[in-house]
Amino acid sequence: MIRVMHVITDLDIGGAEVMLAKLIGATDLSRFNLSVLSLKRKGVVAGQIERLGIPIFELNLNRPFSSPRAILKFREVLSRQTPEVIQGWMYHGNLAASVLHFLNPDDLPVIWNIRHSLNHLHQEKSSMRLLIRAGAFYSKRPAAIIYNAHISLNQHEAVGYFPENAHVIPNGFDLQRFRSDPETRQKMRSQLGVPEDGILIGLIARYNPMKDHANFLRAASLMAEKRANVRFLLIGRNVDNPSSDLTGIIDALGLTDKVIRLGERSDVVPFYAALDMASLSSAYGEGFPNFIGEAMACRVPCVVTDVGDCRRLVGDTGIIVPVKDPAALKKGWEKLIDMGSVARYNLGLAARKRIHEKFAISKIAGQYESLYESFVESRSPEIR
Numbered sequence: 139m140i141r142v143m144h145v146i147t148d149l150d151i152g153g154a155e156v157m158l159a160k161l162i163g164a165t166d167l168s169r170f171n172l173s174v175l176s177l178k179r180k181g182v183v184a185g186q187i188e189r190l191g192i193p194i195f196e197l198n199l200n201r202p203f204s205s206p207r208a209i210l211k212f213r214e215v216l217s218r219q220t221p222e223v224i225q226g227w228m229y230h231g232n233l234a235a236s237v238l239h240f241l242n243p244d245d246l247p248v249i250w251n252i253r254h255s256l257n258h259l260h261q262e263k264s265s266m267r268l269l270i271r272a273g274a275f276y277s278k279r280p281a282a283i284i285y286n287a288h289i290s291l292n293q294h295e296a297v298g299y300f301p302e303n304a305h306v307i308p309n310g311f312d313l314q315r316f317r318s319d320p321e322t323r324q325k326m327r328s329q330l331g332v333p334e335d336g337i338l339i340g341l342i343a344r345y346n347p348m349k350d351h352a353n354f355l356r357a358a359s360l361m362a363e364k365r366a367n368v369r370f371l372l373i374g375r376n377v378d379n380p381s382s383d384l385t386g387i388i389d390a391l392g393l394t395d396k397v398i399r400l401g402e403r404s405d406v407v408p409f410y411a412a413l414d415m416a417s418l419s420s421a422y423g424e425g426f427p428n429f430i431g432e433a434m435a436c437r438v439p440c441v442v443t444d445v446g447d448c449r450r451l452v453g454d455t456g457i458i459v460p461v462k463d464p465a466a467l468k469k470g471w472e473k474l475i476d477m478g479s480v481a482r483y484n485l486g487l488a489a490r491k492r493i494h495e496k497f498a499i500s501k502i503a504g505q506y507e508s509l510y511e512s513f514v515e516s517r518s519p520e521i522r
Contacts, residue, residue, distance in 0.1 A: 139168075139169055139170060139171045140169065140170050140171065140222050140223065140510055140511065140514050141170075141171045141172075141173075141219065141220060141221045141222045141223070142170055142171070142172050142173075142221060142222070142223045142224075142225055142510055143172075143173050143174070143175055143215075143219055143221035143223070143224050143225065143238075144158060144162075144172065144173070144174045144175070144225045144227060144231075145174075145175045145177070145224060145225065145226045145227065145231045145232075145234050145235045145238065146158060146174065146175070146176060146177070146226075146227040146228065146231045147176070147177050147178055147227075147228060147230045147231055148176055148177065148178040148179055148180070148181045149174075149176050149179075149180050149181035149182070149183040149184040149187070149194070150179075150181035150182060150183065151181070151182055151183060151402075151404070152183075153253060153309075153428055154227050154228050154251070154253045155181065155183045156183060156428070157253070157286075157309055157310070157428075158174070158183070158187075158227055159183050159186040159187050160310060160311075160312055160499050161310070161499070161502070161503055161506060162174075162187055162190060162192055163186070163190060163312075163499075164310065164312075164499045164500050164502070164503035165503050165506070165507065166503075166507065167190075167191075169507070170507065170510070172192050173192065173193050173194075173195065173219050173221070174187060174192060174193070174194045174195070175194075175195045175197065175215055175234070175238075176194055176195065176196050176197065177197050177199050177230060177231065177234055178196075178197070178198060178199060178200070179196060179198060180194055180196050182404070184196075195215045195219075197211050197215075199211070209237075209241070212234070212237060212238055212241055213241055216238055216241055216242060221246065222246065222247075222514050222517075223246070223247050223248075223249065223510045223513060223514060224238050224239060224246055224247070224248045224249070225248075225249045225251060225506075225510075226248065226249065226250045226251055226280075227251045227253070228251070228252070228253060228254065229252075229254070229266070229269040229270065229273055230269065231251070232250040232251065232252070232273060232280070233269070233272065233273065233276070235248050235249075235250065235280075236248055236250075236276060236279060236280065239279075245517065247281040247282075247513035247514070247517070248279070248280045248281060249280060249281055249282045249283070249284060249509065249510075249513075250273075250277075250280045250282070250283045250284065251283075251284045251286075252273075252283060252284070252285050252286075252290060252294060253285075253286045253290070253425060254290065254425070255287065255289060255290050255293060255422075255423050255424060255425045255446060256270070256290070256293040256294065256296075256297065257293075257348075257422040257423050259297055270294075270297065271297075271298075273294075273299065274294070274297055274298035274299050275298075277298070277299040277300040277303075278300045278303070280303060281303065281513050282303050282304075282305050282509060282513070283299065283300070283303055283304050283305065284305050284306075284307050284506075284509075285304060285305070285306050285307075285425075286306070286307065286308055286309055286425055286426045287306065287308065287424075287425035287426040287446055287447040288306055288447055288450065289425060289446050289447055290425045290446075291304050291306055305509065307502060307505045307506065307509075308426050308447070308450075308451075308497055308502065309426045309428055309431060309497065309502070310497055310498060310499035310500075310501065310502030310503065311428075311431045311432060311434075311435045311493050311497055311498065311499055312435075312499050313435055313490075313493065313494055313498055313499075315407060316407060316410065316432045316435035316436050317435065317436060317437075317490075318410075318411060318436050318437040318438075318486070318490075319408075319411045320411075322408050322411040322412075323411040323412055325408075326408050326409060326411055326412035327412045330369070330371065330398055330412060331369075331398070332369050332412065333367050333369075335367050336367045336368065336369055337365070337367060337368045337369070337414045337415075337475055338368075338369050338370075338371055338412055338413050338414050339358075339368065339369070339370050339371070339413070339414065339415050339416075339417055339471060340370075340371040340372075340373070340409065340410075340412075340413040340415075340416050340417070340433075340438075341354050341370075341371070341372055341373075341374075341416070341417055341418070341419060341429075342372075342373045342374055342406055342409070342416075342429045343374045343377075343418070343420070343429060344374040344375035344376060344377070344402070345374060345375065345376040345377045345379070345382060345384055347421075348420055348421060348422050348423035348424070349374075349419065349420050349421075350419045350420055350421040350443075350461070350462065351372070351377070351384055351387070351419065352387055353419040353421065353443075353461075353462055353463075353464055353467060354370070354372075354417065354419035354467070355370075355384075355387050355388060355391055355393060355397070356391065356464035357419070357464040357465070357467035357468040357471065358370045358391070358393055358396065358397065358468075359391040359392065359393060359464075360464060360465060360468040361468050361471060361472070362392075362393060362396050365475070368396070368471075368475075369396055369397075369398060370393070370396055370397045370398065371397075371398045371400070371409065371412070371413070372397060372398065372399045372400070373400045373401070373402070373403055373406060373409060374401070374402060375401070375402040376401070376402075377399050377400075377401060378399040378400060378401035379401075384399075406432070407432075407436070410432065410433055410436035410438055411436065413433065413436075413438045414438075414474075414475075414482065415438060415439050415440065415441060415471065415474050415482070416429065416430060416433035416438045416439075416440045416441075417440065417441045417442065417467065417470075417471065418430055418440070418441075418442040418443055418445075418448065419443055419467060420443055420445045420446075420461070421443070421445070421461045421462055422445060422461070423445070423446075424445040424446030424447075424448065425446045425447060426446060426447045426450075426451060427442075427446065427448065427451070430442055430448065430451055430452065430456075431451060431493060431497060433489075434451075434452070434455065434456075434486075434489035434490060434492065434493050435489075435490055435493045436486075436490070437483070437486035437487055437489060437490045438486055438489070439455065439456055439474055439482055439485040439486050439489055440452055440455075440456035440457070440489065441456060441457045441459065441467065441470035441471055441474065442456060442457070442458060442459070443458075443459055443460065443461045443467070444458050444459065444460055444461060445461060451497070452489075452492075453492055454488075455485060455488045455489040455492050456485070456489065457470040457473060457474065
């Protein structure tokens with residue numbers, strides 16, 4: 139079996155952390171022996187991984203690269219696990235994976251995994267800019283750099299990342315977990331207070347400027363002027379904060395009785411069942427949005443702004459609109475409403491089929507496995 143060690147900052151809820159858990163769950167454990175090194179604490183995602191029997195080494199390092207203790211801990215884990223491939227995740231995890239490589243006498247292949255989109259480097263925090271530039275400087279060293287979106291690859295190459303070891307492997311989606319459920323749909327819509335003839339449009343995203351909730355709400359205001367039966371569901375970190383400026387926007391637009399705010403949820407699957415459509419309103423910063431892929435897997439048609447790799451993800455199963463254009467977003471919603479429930483259902487079927495054919499987690503895990511195998515097989519027998 140090929141021994142692979144995944145190195146990540148922590149295992150709190152986040153796109154990379156959840157993707158790592160999904161990837162591990164879909165990896166063929168008869169061919170791969172996996173372990174996870176968490177530079178900080180384990181976090182809530184750790185339970186999903188440990189239930190699969192995968193060991194997690196928790197280092198509890200607040201500053202992974204500024205303490206001699208970190209080097210000692212790295213050496214200890216490395217000697218216990220003797221990995222054949224080291225897979226980093228995100229900037230801190232990538233650099234830690236490279237440190238592990240330097241500490242090992244064998245020529246271990248190190249693979250980086252970049253899951254961040256760079257709109258403008260100057261907009262990043264100073265500490266993040268430093269990490270990104272350090273990554274660019276060392277980017278020739280890893281055997282491969284995996285990006286989860288083509289736009290991310292292009293943006294990183296533009297700031298100096300080495301192009302010849304680049305691979306794009308998109309996010310994958312669990313079609314067993316994300317699926318439509320008519321019974322749950324009725325139950326959730328009743329709990330949310332959606333009228334029987336109502337249309338529910340959902341946005342699942344943390345409250346952050348790049349997600350452009352204001353764009354979504356302005357489109358909602360335009361829609362509410364003509365269609366009284368439409369409701370809008372917001373789920374995500376801080377969207378339910380009554381003291382945030384989001385509350386002021388909702389009140390100013392007269393949407394208080396139209397918008398349902400639920401905050402961050404650990405399991406969003408039942409809420410997908412309640413939706414008539416999902417909508418991404420982001421202005422920038424997206425790579426390969428999990429929210430839209432999950433909605434598509436649940437047979438929910440989507441209207442999305444033209445950011446990141448949304449076009450590659452949605453294809454012809456949804457509607458793409460310009461960023462920062464509430465009128466265009468509202469027209470996209472209207473197009474799906476006006477096509478009727480049967481046509482929307484068929485579009486949802488096409489969306490799930492697209493996920494199954496191109497982005498199922500089993501297929502994505504296969505791409506990771508093939509990459510790992512190619513590097514292990516290329517090493518000299520005496521090293522192996």
